Amino acid sequence: MKKFLSVALKFQWKTILIIFALIIVQTLFQMEIIDLFSKALSGVKNKNIDLLIKSDYIC
16 A cells, blocks of 8 residues: 555655645635625724714714
């Protein structure tokens, strides 16, 4: 089994490393996108709260 794996992965190890690197980069980008959306959503919530407070003062 060990000999089979060493022969089978002899030419594949670079591809495996590239795939793992791309997975890590993709995960980092996904975390950044989630962070940006959460900041945008909190900004929208703050605007809505400000509008509600202003509308209470007008009435």
